[in-house]
Each structure stands twice: as C-alpha cells, then as structure tokens.
Amino acid sequence: MDTVHGGDSLGSFADLDWDRAARRGYPEAILCAGKTPAQVEAIAAELAGANQPVMLFTRADQEHATVILSQLPDAAHDATACVVAWPADPPRPTGGLVAIISAGTADLPVAKEAQLTARYLGRPTELVVDVGVAGIHRLFKHAALLRRAKVIIAVAGMDGALPSVVAGLVGAPVIAVPTSTGYGVSLGGIAALMTMLNSCAPGIAVVNIDNGYGAGHIAAQIATP
Amino acid sequence: MDTVHGGDSLGSFADLDWDRAARRGYPEAILCAGKTPAQVEAIAAELAGANQPVMLFTRADQEHATVILSQLPDAAHDATACVVAWPADPPRPTGGLVAIISAGTADLPVAKEAQLTARYLGRPTELVVDVGVAGIHRLFKHAALLRRAKVIIAVAGMDGALPSVVAGLVGAPVIAVPTSTGYGVSLGGIAALMTMLNSCAPGIAVVNIDNGYGAGHIAAQIATP
Amino acid sequence: MDTVHGGDSLGSFADLDWDRAARRGYPEAILCAGKTPAQVEAIAAELAGANQPVMLFTRADQEHATVILSQLPDAAHDATACVVAWPADPPRPTGGLVAIISAGTADLPVAKEAQLTARYLGRPTELVVDVGVAGIHRLFKHAALLRRAKVIIAVAGMDGALPSVVAGLVGAPVIAVPTSTGYGVSLGGIAALMTMLNSCAPGIAVVNIDNGYGAGHIAAQIATP
Amino acid sequence: MDTVHGGDSLGSFADLDWDRAARRGYPEAILCAGKTPAQVEAIAAELAGANQPVMLFTRADQEHATVILSQLPDAAHDATACVVAWPADPPRPTGGLVAIISAGTADLPVAKEAQLTARYLGRPTELVVDVGVAGIHRLFKHAALLRRAKVIIAVAGMDGALPSVVAGLVGAPVIAVPTSTGYGVSLGGIAALMTMLNSCAPGIAVVNIDNGYGAGHIAAQIATP
Amino acid sequence: MDTVHGGDSLGSFADLDWDRAARRGYPEAILCAGKTPAQVEAIAAELAGANQPVMLFTRADQEHATVILSQLPDAAHDATACVVAWPADPPRPTGGLVAIISAGTADLPVAKEAQLTARYLGRPTELVVDVGVAGIHRLFKHAALLRRAKVIIAVAGMDGALPSVVAGLVGAPVIAVPTSTGYGVSLGGIAALMTMLNSCAPGIAVVNIDNGYGAGHIAAQIATP
Amino acid sequence: MDTVHGGDSLGSFADLDWDRAARRGYPEAILCAGKTPAQVEAIAAELAGANQPVMLFTRADQEHATVILSQLPDAAHDATACVVAWPADPPRPTGGLVAIISAGTADLPVAKEAQLTARYLGRPTELVVDVGVAGIHRLFKHAALLRRAKVIIAVAGMDGALPSVVAGLVGAPVIAVPTSTGYGVSLGGIAALMTMLNSCAPGIAVVNIDNGYGAGHIAAQIATP
Amino acid sequence: MDTVHGGDSLGSFADLDWDRAARRGYPEAILCAGKTPAQVEAIAAELAGANQPVMLFTRADQEHATVILSQLPDAAHDATACVVAWPADPPRPTGGLVAIISAGTADLPVAKEAQLTARYLGRPTELVVDVGVAGIHRLFKHAALLRRAKVIIAVAGMDGALPSVVAGLVGAPVIAVPTSTGYGVSLGGIAALMTMLNSCAPGIAVVNIDNGYGAGHIAAQIATP
Amino acid sequence: MDTVHGGDSLGSFADLDWDRAARRGYPEAILCAGKTPAQVEAIAAELAGANQPVMLFTRADQEHATVILSQLPDAAHDATACVVAWPADPPRPTGGLVAIISAGTADLPVAKEAQLTARYLGRPTELVVDVGVAGIHRLFKHAALLRRAKVIIAVAGMDGALPSVVAGLVGAPVIAVPTSTGYGVSLGGIAALMTMLNSCAPGIAVVNIDNGYGAGHIAAQIATP
Secondary structure: OOOEOOOOOHHHOOOOOOOHHHHHOOOOOEEOOOOOHHHHHHHHHHHHOOOOOOEEEEOOOHHHHHHHHHHOOOOEEEOOOOEEEEOOOOOOOOOOOEEEEEOOHHHHHHHHHHHHHHHHOOOOEEEEOOOOHHHOHHHHOOHHHHHHOOEEEEEEOOOOOHHHHHHHHOOOOEEEEEOOOOOHHHHHHHHHHHHHHOOOOOOEEEOOOOOHHHHHHHHHHHOOO | OOOEOOOOOHHHOOOOOOOHHHHHOOOOOEEOOOOOHHHHHHHHHHHHOOOOOOEEEEOOOHHHHHHHHHHOOOOEEEOOOOEEEEOOOOOOOOOOOEEEEEOOHHHHHHHHHHHHHHHHOOOOEEEEOOOOHHHOHHHHOOHHHHHHOOEEEEEEOOOOOHHHHHHHHOOOOEEEEEOOOOOHHHHHHHHHHHHHHOOOOOOEEEOOOOOHHHHHHHHHHHOOO | OOOEOOOOOHHHOOOOOOOHHHHHOOOOOEEOOOOOHHHHHHHHHHHHOOOOOOEEEEOOOHHHHHHHHHHOOOOEEEOOOOEEEEOOOOOOOOOOOEEEEEOOHHHHHHHHHHHHHHHHOOOOEEEEOOOOHHHOHHHHOOHHHHHHOOEEEEEEOOOOOHHHHHHOOOOOOEEEEEOOOOOHHHHHHHHHHHHHHOOOOOOEEEOOOOOHHHHHHHHHHHOOO | OOOEOOOOOHHHOOOOOOOHHHHHOOOOOEEOOOOOHHHHHHHHHHHHOOOOOOEEEEOOOHHHHHHHHHHOOOOEEEOOOOEEEEOOOOOOOOOOOEEEEEOOHHHHHHHHHHHHHHHHOOOOEEEEOOOOHHHOHHHHOOHHHHHHOOEEEEEEOOOOOHHHHHHHHOOOOEEEEEOOOOOHHHHHHHHHHHHHHOOOOOOEEEOOOOOHHHHHHHHHHHOOO | OOOEOOOOOHHHOOOOOOOHHHHHOOOOOEEOOOOOHHHHHHHHHHHHOOOOOOEEEEOOOHHHHHHHHHHOOOOEEEOOOOEEEEOOOOOOOOOOOEEEEEOOHHHHHHHHHHHHHHHHOOOOEEEEOOOOHHHOHHHHOOHHHHHHOOEEEEEEOOOOOHHHHHHHHOOOOEEEEEOOOOOHHHHHHHHHHHHHHOOOOOOEEEOOOOOHHHHHHHHHHHOOO | OOOEOOOOOHHHOOOOOOOHHHHHOOOOOEEOOOOOHHHHHHHHHHHHOOOOOOEEEEOOOHHHHHHHHHHOOOOEEEOOOOEEEEOOOOOOOOOOOEEEEEOOHHHHHHHHHHHHHHHHOOOOEEEEOOOOHHHOHHHHOOHHHHHHOOEEEEEEOOOOOHHHHHHHHOOOOEEEEEOOOOOHHHHHHHHHHHHHHOOOOOOEEEOOOOOHHHHHHHHHHHOOO | OOOEOOOOOHHHOOOOOOOHHHHHOOOOOEEOOOOOHHHHHHHHHHHHOOOOOOEEEEOOOHHHHHHHHHHOOOOEEEOOOOEEEEOOOOOOOOOOOEEEEEOOHHHHHHHHHHHHHHHHOOOOEEEEOOOOHHHOHHHHOOHHHHHHOOEEEEEEOOOOOHHHHHHHHOOOOEEEEEOOOOOHHHHHHHHHHHHHHOOOOOOEEEOOOOOHHHHHHHHHHHOOO | OOOEOOOOOHHHOOOOOOOHHHHHOOOOOEEOOOOOHHHHHHHHHHHHOOOOOOEEEEOOOHHHHHHHHHHOOOOEEEOOOOEEEEOOOOOOOOOOOEEEEEOOHHHHHHHHHHHHHHHHOOOOEEEEOOOOHHHOHHHHOOHHHHHHOOEEEEEEOOOOOHHHHHHHHOOOOEEEEEOOOOOHHHHHHHHHHHHHHOOOOOOEEEOOOOOHHHHHHHHHHHOOO
16 A cells, blocks of 8 residues: 555554643643544554643543543543543643533533543633522522632533623623533534524624633633633 | 305405404404505405404504595594504503503504503503613603503513613513614514524513514403403 | 632522412422533532422433432432432322323333423323324224313324324313324424424324423323312 | 536436337326426427327426416416316326325325316315324214225324324225425424334335325326226 | 323324325325334334225334234235335236336335335335436446336436436436435435426426335326326 | 503604613614614604714614714714714724624625724724635735734625634634625525535634624624723 | 735735646636626636636526626627626537536526536537436436437436436446436435445535536536547 | 335345446445445345445444355454445555545544545545644645645634635645534534635535535545556
C-alpha cells in the first residue's frame, strides 16, 4: 500500500495539536467517542511522557476510561459526566464564577461535563440542579447565585425554556446547552436547541446538543481573569 | 365534460355542512384562505337566506371581507383578526371564562382571532397582551385573572416558552397556539410548536401554527356551561 | 470539586415540586425515563415518608418498577402502560367522563397511560380499542359513548386520521395523541402528529407523540367537577 | 461558443418525445411551469404541423395559455385547472369510470386537472366536491358512485384523511393526491402527503403534491378498456 | 378500573374487521409489527374457528410466526418476506399479470412481500430481481414481460430511479415502492420515496417505504378480472 | 367585546419592560419586524417622554424608520443594518474590545447590526469584512486584531466555516452568527448554523440566523468592564 | 463609529482575492446575488484598471448586468445563464472535452451557466438538452458524445435520475447538478440532490442545487490539459 | 408460487453486471451491507470461476469477510475500511496522484475505504490523517503533497469545513466526503454534507455520507492516465 504520513503508530491515525495551549491558552481535549480503545490508549501513552497542562478526555465510556487509567494512573474519572481528567487535581480557581443550572435530573451528565470542563480550565464553579420552568419558583430561590456569576450555563432538554427565563432575570451572558432528553418531537434535542436559538430574551448563545464540554470551555474563556 | 355533482353554482365547489350545529352544537365556519372572492361571495349569499346561528368567516382578507359585507351588510369585520362575523352581535356570554394571553405584539392577530371565536361561540373572554417570558414579572401581575379562567389560551411565537410557565402556575387547562412570528430557525412557527409539544409542564395541548380559530373553538367547548 | 447545591443524595439530582398540588390542584408526577433506577428509588423513598396525594411514576420500565415497589409496596404497577401509581387505589371518580378511543392494537400502551392518568387524577374513564378509520363503522357503534363524554382522548399512529372523524361527530373537545407506531414515513409518529394538527375538523388539540400522560392530565383538568 | 446540439430554435431547448404515444399508448404532455412563454409557443407551433393525438399543456398560466391559443386556436383552456387541451374535444369515453372526490373547495383546481387529464386520455369521469371527513356523512351519500368506479382519485389537503376513509369503504384502488392547501404545519402539502402514505387502509397509492395530472394519467391507465 | 369495551380477551385489544371482505372484496390482513406474540396468537386462534377467506399476517418476525403456526398449522411462512399466509395454498390466479421488478438484492424482502400479497389475493405474478439503473441493459432484457403486465410493481432503494425508467417504456401503471436500503442521505428510504414522487415520467403512484403489502394489494385491485 | 387589559392605545398591544435596564443592566430593544408602523410609532412616542438610557429599534424597514424619526428626531438611522438608535450618540466605550469579522459582502448588514448593538451598549468595536475561508490568508492578516479582542463575533453564511478557523487561532470566545445568504441547500442559513454548532474547535457559541442584535448584545455582556 | 478596516469604499465591503489565479490557477468569480448593484459596480470599476485574467460575474440580474457593462463595456452578458464575462472572448480551448447534458427545458439556465464557466476557464464544451429519463432513448442517441468527453456535467431537477443512468453507461466522471425545477416534494431541488447523492452508479459527485458555476469550475479542473 | 426469473440460486437474488468493466472501464463492486452472508458467499463463489479484473467487496462486516475468504482465499481484507479486495495485489499504479486527507481520527475508516478503492482501481495514493481546521497549521505542512495531487479527497465529519479550506489553497479538484462522525445536530453527517455543498470555495463536488468507495472511484476516473 502507498505511504501513510506519520509512520509511527500514533501518527497513522492522529496528529495531536500540542501547541494549542500556547496558541490559544487552553489545551486540546480528546473526544473519545468515535475512537477505538486502542487509539485512546495510544494517545494516553503519548501524553504520559509529555509535559502538558491538564488534559481532558471527554465522552469516555467505561472501556475508554479503563485504558486511560492504565496509562495515566493518576487521572480522575467521573462516570456520570464520562470525563477523565489528568492530572486529577484541577488548577487553583481564578477568574469569574461559572454557574451551571440544570432543568431536569436527566440533564445531569451534561451539566457535570460542563462543570468539570470549566473547573479543570481553572474557573470556580457552582452547580444547581432540577430547576425546570414548570415550577419556576425553584429558579427564583437561586437568584443570588445567578447574580454573582460572571457567566451562566443553562442546561435543558424537552422544551428548553430555562435559558429564556434566566436571561430575562440577570445581566450575565448565558450559554445555553440543549440536551437530548425527552421523546417524540423533542427529536433528540433539536426542539430544545430551536427554542434556545429563538429565545425572546437577549444575552443567550447556544452550543450543540449535549455539548457540555463546549459550554464549559467557552464559559471558562468568558470568565477568564 | 362529464357530470359534476351538484349542478347549481354553489354545489360545483362546496357542500356546506348545515347540520353541524345540530350535530356538534357548534356551527361550521368558512375558511376564506384558498377560496376565490367569488366562491366566498356565493357562500355568503346562500347564508343570507338561511336560518343559521352565528357564522364566522376566518382568514378573510380585505377582498373577501368586502364581498361578504356586500351580501351580509349586518356582519362585523375585524381587520386585525381577519374575521367577519354574522350577525355582528355575539351571543350573551355563558359558561366559564376563556383567558387569552399573548407573548408579543406581533402575536396579536392570532390572539384576537382566538378571542373572537370563543366570544362568538358564546363564552366570556379576556385578553392580555405582551407578556413574554423575557420579563416574567409581566406575567405574574395577571395571576388573579389566570386563576379565574376555566381555560387559558396562550399565544406565542419565537421560543414559545409562555405556555410552559403558565401551566406551571395554575390548574386550568392551557391551549397553546404557536405563531409564525420570528425569523431564522423559528421556521415559520415550527420552533414554537415544538417547544409547546415538549413542555415540561403538564396541562398543555397544542393547535396548528397561527390557528387562533381552532384554539378559540376548543376553548369554547371546554368552558361550555 | 466545587459546591453542588443540595448536599443530601436526593438534592444532588432532584428538587421535587412538593407544593404543586396546592398550587395547581394536581400533584407532580415522576418521569422515570432518563433517570437511573437509583435516582428513582431515592425519590420513592423520599415519598414514602411524605404526606402527598396520589403519585404517578410514568415510563417506568421493569427495573424502575421493581425499585419503586421495594420502597412503596402498596403501589400498583401496570406493565402495559409502564405506570406505577401510589397508593394503588384511585380516588372516587368525580367530574365528567373521559372517553379514550384508540385506533390500533399497537396504540394500547399509550391509551392505557392516558386512561390511568385521568383515572388517578379523579375522573371516571372508559376505553374503546381498535377503531381505526379503515373500518369506520367500528367507530359509529360507539357513538353513544362519545356523546356521553365531557372530553375525548383519541389515540392513533400511522395516518392519525381518527381525531378528525371523531371531532366531526360530537361536540366534546378532543385531545389527540399521536403514537410512534408505524414505519417508513410515519417518522416515529411525526406523520400522525402533523395530521392531527392539520385536522379539517375544529375542536382538536394535540399533545406530544406517545404522551398518554399529558393527554390524561389535561383531560382530567377539562372534566374537573 | 461551442456547439449546441439541435441547431434549430426548438432543438436548442427541447427534444419532444413524439413516439411516446406509440411506445406507451399515451402521448407526452407539456409542463408549462418553468418554461418561458416563447418556449411554449415554439412547442405549440411545432405541434400545429404534427399528426399527433390529443395533447395537454399543464400548469399553464394565463400568459402560457394566450400563446398556445395563438398557435392552436382550436384548443380548449380551463383556467381553474390551468390546462390547455388540443384539440378541444376529448375522445369518446371508453374503459372504466374514473371518480374524482375532493375534500375542500380549495382543492378544486387539482381535482379538475385530474379530471381533465383522465377525460382527455379517454375515460369517463365524475367529480364530487367538498366531502371532507369533518362531515363524514357528506361522503356516504356518494357511496353508490364510489362503488361504480373502476378507480377513485381522492384529492385532499390539510389533514389528508379522505383517502383512508374512502379506501376502507370500497374495493376500487384509490389514487391519493395531496394538495398544498392549508397553513402552518401543513408544510405546503407535506402533511397531507405523509398522511396518505401512512394510511391504515390498504388500496392507496400516492402522487406528488398538487399533481392532478399524474393522478389522472395513472387512473386512465388503470381504467383502460 | 373502569370498563374496557369488549370484555373478552381479544376484545380488550382488537376489534377485527370481519366483514371487510364482503364490503371491499379483500379480507383484512394482520400487521404483526407492534403487536405482542400473545396478541397475535389470540387473533390466530380466533381465526382458526372462523369461516374466512385467505388471511395474511405481515411483518411477522420468527416469534410471531411460531405462535401463528401453533394455532394455524396449515399456514405457510415465508421468512424472507416475513409473511404468514393461511391457508397455505393461494387461490387460482385470475385477472391480469402483476409484474414485480426489484432494483437490488437488498430490496428482495419487500419485493417478495408484494409478490405474495398479490398472489394470495388471486393474481398471477412474476418477479424479476436486481435490475438497477446503473446497468440499464439488465432492464431492457425483460421488456417483453413488462409489456405483458397489467400493472408493474417497481421496488427500489437508494436513488429510487427504477420506476421513472420503467414508466417511460411501457403503458401499464407503475406502483413504486421505495425501500429503506442505503445509507447516509438515503434517510431510511426517504430519498427513494422523494425520487419516485417527483418522477418525470407519468404513470407512477407510490406507497410507503418498505410497504410491499400495500403495493401488492393495490396491484391486485388494479389487475382484478 | 370583552375587556382588553391596558385600556390606553399602547397597552392594547404592548407592555414595555421599562425596568429591564435596572434589572439586567441593559435596556430593552424594540424588534420592529412584525409590528405595524403605527405600533412602532406609538412606542417611539411613549419613549420620547421617558427617562431611559439608549434605545435600539432593530429590523426597522424604511417605513418604520420614518415614523420613529418623526417622534424621535434626534435618533440615528443606519439603513444597511436596519437599526435606529436613540439618542444618536453611543456611550463612551468601556470594557474589552468586540471584534466583528464577516465572511462575505452579503453578510455586511448582519455584521453591522452586531457592531452597532455592541457599540450602543457601550463597548469599543472593530469590524473586518470579506474574510471567507476560501482565501484563508485574508484572515491571517488580521491576526493581531483578533488577539486584541476580548470577544470575537464571526458572521458567515453559505458554509459557515469561518468561526471554526478563527476559534482555532486565538483564545477569545467566539460568538458565531449564521446568515441567510446563499442558495440551494444553504436553506436560508440553516446549513451555516449547523456548521457552527458542529464546530470541531471549542470556544464557539451560536445565535439565531441573521441575529446580529443578539450577537452584539451577548458580546457586550462578555466584554463588560 | 469605530474603525472599519479598509478605509476606501471598496474595502468597506469587499477584499478581493486577487492572487487566486496565481495560487490556484483559476481566477475568483463574483457572485452578484446578495450584493447591491452599487457594490457590484464598485468591483467592476476596480477590475477595469486591473491586470487580471478572465473574470465571471454569476447570478447577475438585469440590474447587475447593466452596471457591470457600464464599467466594462467589452464584457459579454448571457441573460439565460445570468452570467457576465469579461473580456467577452473566452480563451482558446485546451484540455479535455466537457459535455453538459440537461434533463429538461427548465434546467437550461443552469446548464448554460455550467457551460459558460467551463468554456471561459478554457475548456472545449458541448451542450445537449432535454434528455430526461422518461424517454431514455433520447439519451442513447448521444452516446458517442458521452464517450468522447473527459468529464460529463449532468443537470436535472424533479427526480434527478439522469446522472445515475449516464454514469452506468460510460467511464468518464459525472458531475451532477440538481436544479430547483419541479414542485411539491421536489422541495426546491432537494429531492434531486438526494437522488444524485444516493446514486446506485459509481462515478458521480454532486454540487449544490442550481450551482452551474461550481459544476463548470470543477469540470474545467478535471479536464485540465 | 409463480416464476422467479433466474432459476439458479444466484439468479434468484442478483444479476451481476459482468460487462461493466468493458462498458465503463471499471468493474462492478459488491456492496455487502444489506446482503445476507449466504448471498455474498454465492457471489464470491460465482466470481471464483470467472475471468474478471480486480473485484472489491465494500462494507463487509466480519461475517461477510469470512465467507468471502472461504471462497476466495487469495483475497485481502482490511478490517478498518471494511473492504475485501480480490485478488489481493492492486494493479501497478498509473495516472495522477490521488491524495486523501482526513479531518479526524474517527474519519479514518472512510478515508481508508477511499484510498483502497482508488488504489485497487489503479492509481497511486497518499493518505494524511487528523488535519482538522481547528488547528489549521496541521494542514499547511502538507501543502507540497496537495500541490502534487491530480485530485484530492477530503474526508470530514462534524463541521465539514476541511474541503473549503483545501479548495482555496490549490488548483486540483476536491472530492468531499462527509462522514457520520459527530453528535447532536451533526445529524449523522448531514451537517457536514450541507457545509460541503455550500462551500464558498469553488472546485468541490460531494458524495454521499461515509461513501469512501464512491469518492475513491470518481477520483480514480479523474486521475486516469
């Protein structure tokens, strides 16, 4: 067969962006979904010998997590968020507060992925759960927290109405994360996504369905010291 | 050419459901959109000589309204709602209160179509405008009205979040009407429709986009004495 | 890691809306889909010590049902409808009759979820099955029942044509429930949903695909004494 | 510029399928939509000198009709159906009866296009209008006609439920034609199309939205002597 | 719990349309998909004691087939087509020829479901396989068969182009069946369905994706003696 | 007719959110699209007598602009951006730099709406035009500007690829604005929207199609002093 | 207002990619749709003084064409294709033959845009019109031409089946161009696009709907000497 | 049962296009997906006795591969690409270079299917992996390779932005392959497909999602000697 560039085993399937931290201030993360465990293990092995800042492996299923921990025993694994972080201790928090609010219990994995991402990128975070708009008073009791935040991540599936209400209450920018929870015309989160993009309240921008990582990352950038 | 059933001019394009009021308790309405002015005029003329209860012509543009009024001079025309009602005086109100709440100024035509329909079918109605969830306190100041209603019609475009918040507050059933206001991924009201169908609050059922007539009709049925 | 509000185990993923019954007249229900069995069990345990009216757990698979019954042994489990009700005895029926009609055998789980919901919220109910419009005479033989109802729930997948025919026959409002039965361009119930929203008969409002709970809930509200 | 095959003016934009009648038994028709009046006029001129059976021009707007009649003065123009037929007299009817039933007044143009097509291809036809399922008794009064037909064309927009009910009543095959009438989630006829494709009654096949020509053509083939 | 109409076990989930053969000339078929094996078994048991013409069970998986054969041992099971027919011997063929042509090997189950349906409803049938338009000469060698047919069923997935080419060659009506074979933007057969509905050749009508039963049924009606 | 809340003329269609600036730190804006000129004029008249901070009228067509200027002669009208600002002078710029980059000439109206919004909400702004990824070197020459920005607004239609490339270069958060420019499967901006939501680069959040106002608003919040 | 980069009038809305011809071998083209006539005129004026190879203005309506010709009087305008080329004389043809085949008369503007693009980029071209698959023999008579071509552009709307048949006949690569001709579920060309992407024949790649320019450009690249 | 054409076992489900290599210059390939192992084995057995050029089996899962190798022991199986080639040795490379570039690790199977296809059809190939636009410098370091290529295959999922950037850099035609990698609104590759079809850079044509075979085939045609 013809030449494949990058003759070593890692190079045959990946070209890690080592200088991303220098270029952008934030290191690359490894999206495990779509990669074989063997590929993820090779990346973890490469990392073990490198001098890199904190590294996140996202959407890591149990099999991915096992091989990562075999190469990086001092990593931390959060099974709810499907995140492995290496090293396990997050940086000392600096910058503004990232508040994460979540509409339903089923949205928790995405909310925690967002929280962990922002936290490992160096921000202080707080997470509030189960504040759907069907019982709007549950939101109001967290008003003080929302006012303290530099940026708010609002996570919701189904009708996706939470960010609209939040953005109408406070002046911080809101990063809205639709989730794939729901059934029928929730269409795997598309309904919530459309609600959020059409919000009648200004101050909202939206990431992909279930993209807790992306929300946590941009929130960390916004709340940078 | 071969026979077309119903040799008279009206019969060549319409077969009015005269006994609908007897059968269902509510008379037929005439949807003017998609009919030529000549067709609508022929129907109005037929009606002039009939012994029917109140009749509504919906989605009547100015040209439709003119020909109806030429045949039924004692009809009432509401240009905002695109409704012509004949005779002009609605029945004495009976049954429970139908409350209509509307999220934005641009939703007003649909809200008024709903109000007029419920009113001409015999119910007392009240209309509240511009109570979008981006300023949720505007909704709370109408809480007493919402508690008095037997049924609530909630009209909203864009994010369509209003019915979710309303249904979480009170025990009356909510008929949600998505509107085609908005732009981009509002998709002509499909986003609002999907939000409403996915509401995390129970007690909501939904009609077609911009279907104020349908909402007013079922509300009148629900609030029947 | 940073603070997660609600330090006890239940509070880390849920904030139950205990005062919903007082506020809206109807208690909260627990949607089991999307929750882990451990989460559902914790909610059931919390409930065991509470002074609450009837509680429904919906979309409970066999594993969910087992853990609920371990905490609430006097609950009733309907495996077809995927519903667990606690306590097992529904309230004495009051208010108007809720009639449920179902187009096909495959729609039965959704129809029963609707029936159980309305029944446990306190209404008398009757269920008629397999009355699809392909054999429309099967519908007509139930005309007397339809005329007795205060509200009709019409459940159908595939072409979703049943509510249009029903609403043309009687004066009661019709809550239409599309189901995900079918194949090809049924698109998991979207075709039936669109049919129902486009009904040429007035008096129909629609809930999400397979949302028997939502239909039963709003029907109970409509038929309230 | 380089060669364009077919150096004469007609050949630069069209290559008429003259032997279609010999090959398939039915002549080609000219779809005027998308053609300029000059192009249609050139085709009509070519036809004037040809020895062809009956020719239909479909979706002919007023401008198209004028230029056709200028070349073929003995043609017949039906402005409702947007059809021009040449020569004006249809063939003597042979074969089985083609019955056309139409759900609403706004569906009339499509129903007439179907009727004219079947009639000019040589079949006897009968047209019944305004028999939507919201007043299903209007359909039943035409049961005898439906039983006489060799094939039934059922035309409907909005919920598109008419073909399902018709196909459940009689043994003739049903060609269903969705129309673009309606608003909101009718999506320009897609809802009706989906209803028809998902019909719970067997014996239905469907053509494109507003395709009265296609329905009339296949009906003529089915009812061939 | 409240009354469920039809107190016997079969009546609690099904209301068989026994007089369909008398009313429409063709008996009801049982769609097994969406029914539990116990439900299908109860229907088969009911049928065993009835005096009915041929009965088809469609979309019967292996478990469905087993329970049907336990009740109706003299039935025939075609595992490719997922059809069980009772009794096993089809009627003596009468009427015109139903030709079935299939574009690819993967379309075979749908093509055979169509063939079996038409055959058990009493028509002579012939099946030709693997005649995709990428090698169009493979179609031409079957031209004589196509010319002998009263009606042609054309089955294709992916680009769905086969019916257009067939309908351009012969005068028989073409029933087009899109299949869910393919990947990517085949969208489970929607691409093929759209191709067929947009065919530039007249004489085509379309059934739902993978609906071999529906195609065979209407073909049998068209080719009726 | 029954009571309409808010008896004065403005109150019959609008309930302005006067305290939004106090509550959220940013004043309400008036979306003119969907409002009649008379409604917009009434709002402008109300505003003339009020003590409010800067007010933006967005999506103001020429007719809207004329009536606003008749009531608020000291307002500024930008015809490209369809924005009217009152008073005309923006606040002294404070906070971080908002950089706006635009992929094509046709995206300019949206880019300017974003720029004006951020500027009138008090931020310094810079706009760079026509830097599509088909000639990526045009982007690199603005690298210094991108590095100076606290937040970047990236505006693009068609393939919507610009934000992915930008976010890979710098550490500032990127607010991506899809525009409706393009044709065919651009689907009015949906293609660009989907590209942006699926970006392989982290640090991007997205607003609705053509929503320059929303992008400018959240950018102003992010860059707040 | 803040700085807009590129202070001259052209720079305020465009940054022409002058070195594209050097970098890629083919000059930039100007897409007029979405640009104001004033913007197009400014670009033409800039071009008048430049030393550039042939320049194409695409999707130029009559108003665009007029202002271009006012600045570049020696340009050529093709009103069918909506193309203006400057200078008017195409280069001497080199490289392989680009054959363009077009399914229907309404596809002619797109086919000519493709032809002109390939021709002005230096290739010999030939155009064949009206060879839809409904009369497949019309295609076969051009077989010799198809065999001479280095690359074939196949243009079709409606069912979009032409490229599949062509690619099955010859060995040259086929660039398929879906057009927006058709109605109903043609969905503005999406049906044809999907057909082409799902072709059962290998050797086809597809461009955007109506993108004759893109097809002509890549064909010119493929047929490069 | 009635006649099935092609009485032997292979003929009952397939009609191989043996003369495709003679007609088009490239042999048929066997798409295994959708075929049973028994069907694939029968085809392989037929092939074993035939005098054919190289044959590819694509989308062969492990079970397919096993039965092929049992009949054709001298075939080569690439488990990543799901391709079996017979005979194992590709032809001596002739014609221009086919360069394949791939955006992410998860796109590797599709990229290798493309590479193997082009290679077995006789072209020299080179593959570069993991050059997503989020780190655009990774692309630039392969600029020399891109300039040497006669045609470039660009494989990408998620935002699908890679082909736009590549096509802006070099003069070779780009065949873009969207992949189904991603989540949320990647919609199984539809987002990437739409990005590629809307590319603002000319010189791109697109194949179906995950269609590495189709891309490799047309690339081999383009780069033919």
